[in-house]
Amino acid sequence: MLQQKIDQEIKAAMLSKNEARLRGLRAIKAAILLAKSEKGASENLTEETEIKVLQKLAKQRRESGDIYQAQNREDLYKIEMEELEVIEEFLPRQLSREEIAVYIKEVIERTGAASVKDMGKVMGAANKELAGKADGKTISELVKQLLS
Incomplete structure (x- = not known):
């Protein structure tokens, strides 16, 4: 489900030469493949598992971004936030x-x-x-x- 959509998005990002989007999409694809290869995981992940994987990625990007911001590393902060933006596209709308x-x-x-x-x-x-x-x-x- 999500993996096919990510594959299509990666192709589109490659064609448009959008490096930031490509980085975020590749991170999602890698996390999904890792989740599939974990012990006891089935070949097709449930939607719930996919959301958990995406939430974990988003949390990692936020935490890294906070650290980079505290260290005045705007270059690295910007990269994390670009990837976070891509990851959040595939998550359900967050409640206020x-x-x-x-x-x-x-x-x-x-x-x-x-x-x-x-x-x-x-x-x-x-x-x-x-x-x-x-x-x-x-x-x-x-x-x-x-x-x-």
Whole structure:
């Protein structure tokens, strides 16, 4: 599914000589091939697994970008952000902080959570429902905030 789309995009990027896009697409292709070759993985990855792979790549680019920015390496920061932009094209639309908070409030009501002690119960349900649409760090921050 995703691999065929990436292959087509790589060909288009090669023809248009778009180096930044090509780098990002090749990173995605490499990560997908690595995920397929892992022990216990099937030949065809599920959409959920593909999203996890893309999220991992995006997170790596963000973290590297932060480090490069802190070290005043704008040249390397720019490369990471270009690749991140390409990776994010293939991820589902990310929810805003407010949208995530609304989801979490619903989960808290459903699970009957009352204090921070119930955070695990809420986090489990929230992570499952918001998979691919929000990062775990933001979910965790909001759950903690809303249960306090």
